[in-house]
Amino acid sequence: MADTGVQGSPKLIDRLREALRARHYSRRTERTYCRWVKRFIFFHHVRHPTEMAEPEINAFLTHLAVKEKVSSLTQNQALCAILFLYRYVLDKPVGDLGDIIRARKPKRLPVVMIRAEVKSVLANLSGDKALMASLMYGAGLRLMECLRLRVQDIDFSAGEILVRDASKGAKDRITMLPESLKGQLQEHLRRVRMIHEKDLTEGYGRVQLPMALDRKYPNASADWRWQWVFPQEHRWKNTRTGEEDRHHLHETILQRAVKDAPG
Numbered sequence: 001m002a003d004t005g006v007q008g009s010p011k012l013i014d015r016l017r018e019a020l021r022a023r024h025y026s027r028r029t030e031r032t033y034c035r036w037v038k039r040f041i042f043f044h045h046v047r048h049p050t051e052m053a054e055p056e057i058n059a060f061l062t063h064l065a066v067k068e069k070v071s072s073l074t075q076n077q078a079l080c081a082i083l084f085l086y087r088y089v090l091d092k093p094v095g096d097l098g099d100i101i102r103a104r105k106p107k108r109l110p111v112v113m114i115r116a117e118v119k120s121v122l123a124n125l126s127g128d129k130a131l132m133a134s135l136m137y138g139a140g141l142r143l144m145e146c147l148r149l150r151v152q153d154i155d156f157s158a159g160e161i162l163v164r165d166a167s168k169g170a171k172d173r174i175t176m177l178p179e180s181l182k183g184q185l186q187e188h189l190r191r192v193r194m195i196h197e198k199d200l201t202e203g204y205g206r207v208q209l210p211m212a213l214d215r216k217y218p219n220a221s222a223d224w225r226w227q228w229v230f231p232q233e234h235r236w237k238n239t240r241t242g243e244e245d246r247h248h249l250h251e252t253i254l255q256r257a258v259k260d261a262p263g
Contacts, residue, residue, distance in 0.1 A: 019088045036081035058097050065103040075103040129257045138178035147248045152225035204244050
């Protein structure tokens with residue numbers, strides 16, 4: 001949906017993105033919130049959100065639960081996106097939403113792998129994928145927390161890993177670096193550094209920095225300390241700047257490897 005399709009406010013989605021970035025939300029959350037706001041607007045026949053209020057929000061959320069049969073988590077995600085829009089973009093607090101029909105929470109036991117099953121999966125992974133999975137298991141990292149690790153986040157001498165902007169709570173935390181993985185991780189970083197130095201000689205070797213640090217420290221994006229621990233194999237072209245960057249591995253690579261692992 002083009003932003004110009006929203007009556008009277010061609011910059012609404014752009015303003016939403018700016019508000020999310022100003023509060024340091026992840027790009028994934030940004031895409032998700034923008035998608036929900038667009039769906040909310042289209043559901044009400046492209047009416048501007050300032051013309052709508054609690055009844056329209058209620059109707060949309062109820063539709064998600066009754067007609068689309070989304071999960072409770074998905075419905076709550078949509079609600080969070082809409083509340084963010086009204087609070088931080090439109091400066092229009094939302095009051096009582098009335099009796100929303102809530103999506104049902106599934107009643108099922110959590111799936112927990114026993115130690116033997118974990119060992120079986122790890123034994124059937126190799127290379128970077130085995131190291132990432134072992135690090136997640138040994139250090140208690142979530143998938144995106146592992147993929148977003150930067151070189152400076154790992155303190156080998158203290159045996160610690162700094163998890164920045166954690167997946168839940170958006171807070172930093174420190175976790176342990178398993179002693180058994182130190183050697184593998186150091187060897188892995190030696191190979192990554194060689195790739196980084198090769199990129200630098202070819203005129204690349206920069207990564208995206210958080211919180212607009214690249215504007216404050218123009219050369220920091222090429223600094224070894226800021227490089228991803230698990231960079232992607234190929235560089236990608238940044239359509240906004242025209243530069244070629246190397247992002248961290250995509251989550252589906254490890255997900256697919258674990259899913260396909262025997263046992």
